Amino acid sequence: MGNEDLVNEVLSLKRERNAVILAHNYMDYDIQVVADFIGDSYDLALRAMETKAEVIVFAGVRFMAEQAKALNYDRTVLAPDPGAGCTIADALNADMLRRAREEYPNAPVVLYVNSNADVKALADYIVTSSTAIKVVKKLSSDVVIFGPDSNLADYVAHMTGKRIIKVPPNGKCIVHASYTVDMVREARAKYPGAKVMIHPEAPLNVLRMADFVGSTNQMIEYARDSGYDEFVVGTEIGMLNALRIKVPNKTFHPLTTGPSAKCPFMAMVTLDKVYRSLRDMVHKVEIPKSTADAIREAFERTRKLLEG
Numbered sequence: 001m002g003n004e005d006l007v008n009e010v011l012s013l014k015r016e017r018n019a020v021i022l023a024h025n026y027m028d029y030d031i032q033v034v035a036d037f038i039g040d041s042y043d044l045a046l047r048a049m050e051t052k053a054e055v056i057v058f059a060g061v062r063f064m065a066e067q068a069k070a071l072n073y074d075r076t077v078l079a080p081d082p083g084a085g086c087t088i089a090d091a092l093n094a095d096m097l098r099r100a101r102e103e104y105p106n107a108p109v110v111l112y113v114n115s116n117a118d119v120k121a122l123a124d125y126i127v128t129s130s131t132a133i134k135v136v137k138k139l140s141s142d143v144v145i146f147g148p149d150s151n152l153a154d155y156v157a158h159m160t161g162k163r164i165i166k167v168p169p170n171g172k173c174i175v176h177a178s179y180t181v182d183m184v185r186e187a188r189a190k191y192p193g194a195k196v197m198i199h200p201e202a203p204l205n206v207l208r209m210a211d212f213v214g215s216t217n218q219m220i221e222y223a224r225d226s227g228y229d230e231f232v233v234g235t236e237i238g239m240l241n242a243l244r245i246k247v248p249n250k251t252f253h254p255l256t257t258g259p260s261a262k263c264p265f266m267a268m269v270t271l272d273k274v275y276r277s278l279r280d281m282v283h284k285v286e287i288p289k290s291t292a293d294a295i296r297e298a299f300e301r302t303r304k305l306l307e308g
């Protein structure tokens with residue numbers, strides 16, 4: 001089937017199945033154009049709660065689809081490729097977290113959304129890259145267990161001055177952890193008028209060189225509202241699709257086009273797999289209800305802390 005036929009088939013199946021497609025900012029362009037919502041993983045799970053669709057197709061990696069299921073437990077959530085993992089989420093298991101709790105019994109556990117469902121269910125607070133600093137600052141404890149991303153943990157420690165116990169000590173994103181100071185220097189030399197935006201999953205020495213550090217959604221806001229016209233984008237290369245769709249009148253360059261620019265797990269999710277999952281209603285995400293309840297409670301606790 002040609003790409004145009006595939007797009008039309010997906011659009012028609014969406015209507016037939018009363019489905020919505022949620023696409024992460026890193027997805028390929030042809031998936032983003034058939035999506036009902038494009039955003040980061042938490043934002044998308046919340047958007048799903050606003051729709052009446054019976055079926056949610058989550059075009060992203062597995063922990064994101066699990067999260068959408070936890071927050072929309074009565075709906076059918078499809079993960080077009082359930083084998084698509086994440087090096088951050090897969091770095092932490094429940095036993096490692098339990099051991100950290102035993103060692104630091106008075107420290108709250110703050111987990112990044114990039115965690116698998118069984119681990120996320122053990123968190124006291126669940127944060128995104130845009131809320132991590134605010135949440136840790138608001139906690140009364142000066143010692144905080146934080147995971148699974150080690151670079152985000154370093155950034156949070158740097159910005160809050162608190163003692164951060166990393167679980168595990170070395171969870172890393174295969175894309176962002178590969179960024180180097182030289183990449184930023186080269187991009188600044190090549191695009192001297194551009195502002196450099198970098199995701200906080202990158203190493204701290206690289207973040208120190210950025211004009212703006214933020215989540216994918218914060219990058220979209222910065223690009224749209226900052227008054228600058230040209231940007232170097234320090235996150236997964238699919239983000240350029242989202243920026244070009246959402247901020248069409250500005251110019252974006254990738255920080256790198258090298259081998260680490262594209263996440264191999266995100267690349268596993270293709271339009272063809274989105275089509276097949278909807279056509280055959282396969283790859284339904286199943287998590288225990290108790291896990292979903294615990295995740296929702298941790299999100300609710302986090303929301304209250306942020307609003308308090």
Ligand code: SF4
Pocket residue numbers: 061085086087088089114173174175176236263264265266
């Ligand atoms: S880009 Fe990094 S954080 Fe995102 S899914 Fe890939 S490995 Fe995980």
